Amino acid sequence: MPPIVSIVSKKNSGKTTLLEKLIPELCRRGYRVGTVKHDHHGFDIDREGKDTWRHKQAGAATVVISSPKKIALVKDLEAEMDLDEIVSRFFSDMDLVITEGYKRGGKPQIEVFRRAAHESPLHTRQNPGTLVAVASDVDVDLGVPRLDVNDVRAIADFIAKRFLTR
Amino acid sequence: MPPIVSIVSKKNSGKTTLLEKLIPELCRRGYRVGTVKHDHHGFDIDREGKDTWRHKQAGAATVVISSPKKIALVKDLEAEMDLDEIVSRFFSDMDLVITEGYKRGGKPQIEVFRRAAHESPLHTRQNPGTLVAVASDVDVDLGVPRLDVNDVRAIADFIAKRFLTR
Numbered sequence: 663m664p665p666i667v668s669i670v671s672k673k674n675s676g677k678t679t680l681l682e683k684l685i686p687e688l689c690r691r692g693y694r695v696g697t698v699k700h701d702h703h704g705f706d707i708d709r710e711g712k713d714t715w716r717h718k719q720a721g722a723a724t725v726v727i728s729s730p731k732k733i734a735l736v737k738d739l740e741a742e743m744d745l746d747e748i749v750s751r752f753f754s755d756m757d758l759v760i761t762e763g764y765k766r767g768g769k770p771q772i773e774v775f776r777r778a779a780h781e782s783p784l785h786t787r788q789n790p791g792t793l794v795a796v797a798s799d800v801d802v803d804l805g806v807p808r809l810d811v812n813d814v815r816a817i818a819d820f821i822a823k824r825f826l827t828r
Numbered sequence: 829m830p831p832i833v834s835i836v837s838k839k840n841s842g843k844t845t846l847l848e849k850l851i852p853e854l855c856r857r858g859y860r861v862g863t864v865k866h867d868h869h870g871f872d873i874d875r876e877g878k879d880t881w882r883h884k885q886a887g888a889a890t891v892v893i894s895s896p897k898k899i900a901l902v903k904d905l906e907a908e909m910d911l912d913e914i915v916s917r918f919f920s921d922m923d924l925v926i927t928e929g930y931k932r933g934g935k936p937q938i939e940v941f942r943r944a945a946h947e948s949p950l951h952t953r954q955n956p957g958t959l960v961a962v963a964s965d966v967d968v969d970l971g972v973p974r975l976d977v978n979d980v981r982a983i984a985d986f987i988a989k990r991f992l993t994r
Contacts (some may be wrong), residue, residue: 696890724862
């Protein structure tokens with residue numbers, strides 16, 4: 663099982679924006695990176711009119727499209743799949759899994775906190791949970807290392823040192 | 829492992845259109861149906877601008893979005909995944925897997941042959957391969973049962989009798 667780190671925050675704090683810079687930085691260092699996004703409400707994937715979309719609309723409970731270099735799956739579930747199960751089933755060949763969200767996933771968390779987005783962070787110094795660092799644009803003390811949210815190299819360094827042995 | 833049946837044809841013979849009618853008919857009978865589409869050239873799934881799309885664009889080799897009732901995966905591969913591996917990894921909870929394509933997959937095949945689309949079918953009586961039936965709008969003799977391509981109940985009956993024990 664690859665190590666898992668969760669990027670968490672209050673809403674609209676720029677998690678995806680951070681991931682868009684962090685993933686290429688980790689890839690440049692030679693790591694195979696996978697991501698899991700947690701979605702509470704359900705989601706749309708696939709494009710209307712595509713064959714796989716038509717299969718799913720017709721009632722197929724599991725749909726796969728397979729090509730020589732890529733595979734995609736859309737699957738209905740009776741119950742939400744546990745993060746550990748997701749990682750063991752789909753990410754065994756990755757070096758690192760980053761989750762966007764999964765505040766209650768029990769994995770080590772890096773909180774993104776931008777002052778422009780919220781008054782206060784999700785975590786508190788009194789109740790840090792599994793927080794291992796905060797990536798922020800202000801000086802915030804949560805009793806864990808503070809990383810500059812705009813310094814993606816420093817964040818990658820922290821992740822590599824903490825979670826990746828090579 | 830659920831049984832696998834491949835719907836094959838020459839190009840543009842209406843495989844997806846048949847599946848759009850066949851899947852609901854099998855679902856109505858209580859079967860959990862999964863589908864696999866074979867794509868030779870690669871494919872686009874996911875929608876530009878969505879978070880998962882942004883993760884993938886940033887370089888994530890495996891991307892999952894997970895919600896309480898549905899999960900989706902997009903994964904880069906070093907080599908194309910074998911159909912048996914796909915089915916064992918993703919379809920173990922299905923009653924039946926129908927593939928769209930996989931002419932060379934080695935699974936039992938039903939050929940769709942519409943006279944308006946092509947002069948002659950993919951299979952010949954001399955070289956039927958793994959053909960088990962032909963679904964056509966004309967009287968064609970391939971040495972296997974001929975089903976009416978417009979009679980979706982009869983096609984479902986054939987599949988249920990041949991592949992589904994209950």
